[in-house]
Amino acid sequence: MPTDTDQANARKFAEKVKEKKLQHFLAVLIYAKCSIDAIKEFLDTLVFGNKAEFQEEDQETPNLLPASKEFLERLFSRPSDRRDFFDEQRPFCALVLGSLDLVMIRSDDQKSLPWLEQEQIGSGAFGVVYKVTIPKGHLTTDGDFSQPTSSPMTIARKDFICVDTAEVSFKKEVKAIRDIFSGQATHDNILKSFGTIVIEGKPSTFSLLMPCADLDLQEYMKRNPEISPSDTSTRESIIRSTRELAGALDFLHRKMTTSEGDPIVCYHMDLKPSNILIFHDTRRRSETSIRDMIWKLSDFGLSRVKTRTRSQADLSNLFRTRFKDQPSQASATQNFRGTDMFLPVEAELEGRTMNEKSDIWSFGCILSLLFTYMGEGYKGFGGYSESRLLCSNKNVDCFYQYNKSNIGFEINRGVVEQHEKLIKLAAERSPSEGVAVKYMLKSLEGEVLLIDQGSRCGADRIVELLQATLKKYSTVESELSITENDSMPHSLVQKAQEKVLGLFRRKSKQSLAQTNIRRWRLEVDKKLKYKDSVCSPDGIRVAYWTNKTITLFDDRSGLTNAIPYRRVYTTTDELFNCYIFDVEIDRIHMLAVSPDRNSLACILQDKRGRPSLFTGRIAFNPAPQPTPAARSEHKDAGVCIIDQKATLLELPPGEITCLTLETRNQGYIIIRQGSTLSVNIFIIEPLDMKEQALMQRSTNNNAERLFTDMACLQSDNQSRRSELIIASQAERLFHLRYEGFESSPTVVIHPPIQSYRILKIATVEHSRKILALGSQSGSKSLLLLNIETQSPDVRPKITKMADIGVSAGYQAKLGVSCEGNVTIARIMVDMLEGRYFVFQIDVSNSLGT
The missing domain is CATH 1.10.510.10 (Transferase(Phosphotransferase) domain 1)
Structure with a gap:
């Protein structure tokens, strides 16, 4: 049995190894099966001796690695230990790339390059371009080795073959290239380099590490x-x-x-x-x-x-x-x-x-x-x-x-x-x-x-x-016809200037002309560049926001108001209440509120870029305290967030693609890990999470993003069952059925949709109908579609419901609400330069609701 002294020595050993950053060196000792004498010499000389100084800053290779033969001769007495350590250390010497300096790798170098996989994606007169994947912890994008990437990252690497006569002036000339990519002053529209590498040889190879582009301008025009x-x-x-x-x-x-x-x-x-x-x-x-x-x-x-x-x-x-x-x-x-x-x-x-x-x-x-x-x-x-x-x-x-x-x-x-x-x-x-x-x-x-x-x-x-x-x-306006009976939202602060700005109905070229489409242009300040928007569950209100302003549009009352972010306040207008929460937590990356407005969840990001899932309940305080800083037109709403919990997640925010709450106690997080999607179902009370990988990999002939959209599907009033529809790569639907939180879901993967590109999906309340925004192959027009899923081996059936009359290239959102026996689809479209349109379509007859 270990004594207290043994345990104390073990703790001291672990602390010293960590302080001197000797973990990788110790790993090589074990992997190379060095003798017990080598272990003792490692302890006496490096761990408890003074030959390994404290390494204050992280570097591109682990501390003391790769070890030279001269260093190992001074450290180990046995020739076999020196030889085994030197020969086996290479796998532990993978570089952390991203140094601001040129990285030189000799032909006999023990340092290795951290490529997980690589694929040639292009070539030119002077070089070949590869798409390479670098494991987590082996790339820094800003030269700071203490902040490497926390997940695998795909980048582009362009290899140039150096001419033999360039060796003398090579370093000087390469510095000129580095000045272009990473000089003191930079420009957002010039491709930045993550690093430069020269692998010496006959001939030598020069490599530039860069972000991997979605496509080039020539390919963009060809695809569109x-x-x-x-x-x-x-x-x-x-x-x-x-x-x-x-x-x-x-x-x-x-x-x-x-x-x-x-x-x-x-x-x-x-x-x-x-x-x-x-x-x-x-x-x-x-x-x-x-x-x-x-x-x-x-x-x-x-x-x-x-x-x-x-x-x-x-x-x-x-x-x-x-x-x-x-x-x-x-x-x-x-x-x-x-x-x-x-x-x-x-x-x-x-x-x-x-x-x-x-x-x-x-x-x-x-x-x-x-x-x-x-x-x-x-x-x-x-x-x-x-x-x-x-x-x-x-x-x-x-x-x-x-x-x-x-x-x-x-x-x-x-x-x-x-x-x-x-x-x-x-x-x-x-x-x-x-x-x-x-x-x-x-x-x-x-x-x-x-x-x-x-x-x-x-x-x-x-x-x-x-x-x-x-x-x-800016003076060019699309020529759109005006429909007499349409209406549009107006501004609370500009009631005296109420006027109709755009009451439009666009005739379809096909048999969709009879569809009742209302269209209005939102009255906004063109200087405001909204980041995002959301439609209320009942479809009556639409909110757009910037970093400083929320603008609320009310279709029923014809009122809007621009509300600057403040502490927990509510407007005094009797027609609606708007609550603004000042949450003293890390930066919010995503946010979701349950349909009954009783729970919220968001993804937080700390200063180190690590994400957490934050959950809480929205509660009303019966006796709110007065807020001295409140403006006269606002009052303390007495609303607070209780039962706050935060759980650290293992993935960076950039890998989290979607967050939603299906009920007040259950939600989903969609995560992209490399080329695979996974669904994480979570409950708020007690907080728990389970992962389900979809195993959907991006195909070479489909350039669409892996995750397209998701929507929850009501499940015939069975309280424990929950269902989820996920659209992937604009053509494939996943149907997940959960019989309960503890059970693994049944996953149905439908065959790819043909002749259409899916952009957004939504489900219809109290039914199992799926609507979508998309476009038809060979056309850029934005369409409202009805998707009918059948057996798993049959392609989903697509029915065109309406031609919205705008390009599918614009940012659009889809919401569906049921008002009595009427089912309304609302599409919000950002048409750039301060032009925001809302389309309202009665789809009751088309759906038979």
Whole structure:
């Protein structure tokens, strides 16, 4: 039996190992089956001796690992222990990536790279791109090794093969690349790097670690081949994203600094749609809205960098090309060796030098293509390319042409003719849009797509031109018909100015015209950019909120009020009560309230990014205390949250995709772990949670996000049974049936839905009917759908109920309420730039309710 002294020594040993961060070193000793003598030497020298100092900061490898042969010779007396430890330590020396410095790995290095899995997803002239998964604890995105990721993370890694002659200047040139990605000043629209790695060899490999994009601009346009003529807001959103991208280009040209703070100029030299990556913008809220995509410049393999203290560095000289480019007349030391439709004329002229104005030309070509896409869709690119090829006089597709009579160059006639066509098409959609498009395209011809480098404007001017174009677009309104009997909400604080702003009914092109659709535009301040919205269970009220303001719209009373966040107050208006809770807890990530409004649950996030499930009951205090800070128009509501509990969760908030309360005591958390969804059912009293993995993996031919939406399904008045419908990848439904909290659910996986893309789902009270928002294959129109599930081996049946008349690309929410014998579907749509619409559809006849 261990004595008290033995236990005290064991505790002291554990404390010392932890203090000196020797856990990994001890693990190697055990794994290598070193002798008892080696264990004693480890204790005497490292644990209780002074050879292992306290490691104050975490590093990219465990303390004292990898151990060199020289170090092991000093530590262990037996040669076999030295050999076994050295040979077996590599699995314990996986790097924590994300260092701000260049990581060098020698061919005989004991350090290993922490790739769980990798998949090639792209390649170019200079490099190959892989999607790699890094285990938890082995990546930091900000250079802080004390805060590594707490779950596996998928990123992109681009590998370049270094040329043999680059070894001498390689570190200096790589520093230039790192300055682009992680300099003192950064830009949201430039792809940030997590780290840089060089694996020495013959030849050496240089790797950049970056966020993994959802897709690039070229692929985005291919996947979304059409923009409806009435969809002005989508075109505005594209112009807005392009303006942000122009700001990033201006940053590269004029506002970058080195890590030492010196000014640095970068010429990208390879601007094209495939090098513009598109990410879901985590600063915003939705998973499907065009608005919630952020465009980033990427692929700086051909870039040239210049600072005050050094001459221009051509980064392409560092790397081998993977295939031979077409020959060029340009000097190999001055110009890119190859032909590309986005390159300017100086790329093929001997003696001419490429610089930042070459990027301006390329960006102008991209703008011309984007306006073609907005006007004619993806199919317009083919005819536009043929026109440029025909007019170039060189049998090459480019945006300039060779003028045989003047023996010189000028803008391609096919470009000018295309612009005239786009202006005409825009004017047919709306006179105001015609003015906006003409302004931008003529500015392109007069200031950007100029043969003379020096005459081209800078990127800052392009930002101004796009901003002015957006301002002109603000006067463009979709032409919508007015329906006489519709009504709309109004503002409490603006009763004197009550007026109808948009009472619309849009006729369907199909047999859906008889559907009774009411539509109104919410009266809001355009300066307010709402983060999210929610509809009350009875469908009467809709609330939108920013970080500072809640706006409540009441369909029945025709009243709204903007209420700033305060402590627990209620409005004094007799028509409704609004309670605002100031909860002294960590940052709220998600929130759900039970249908009876008696319970709430939310996901909290502490300063270290760790999530917790917070639950509580909403209770009324019979004797509320006065609140001195209360404004006169508010009073202490006497409402508080009791029975508060918080349970630490093992996953970061970014992996939690949905939280809902089905009843006052039961709810669900949907979690994405890598490429698998899991459902966690929990009860509030007593607090408990159980997990059910769905084993649904993302397929290569489906680019949709793994989690789409979820809804609770009522179960024939059986109190213990609960049912859940989960939509995944916009095409597949999971049906989970719980006979009780303690029992495992029955999971039915229906075959994928064909010909439709599901965006949102909702269930109808007191029935087992499922409604959805979605779109039909080949169309971007937002539809209200009825989903009928049959046996597990039969595909769900989809019935179109209504064409909402807006693009499916906008952020939309679906709610269903039953008012007597009437079933109402309400769709809330954010159409960008302060335009928020609510659609109300009576679906009683269609559902037979």
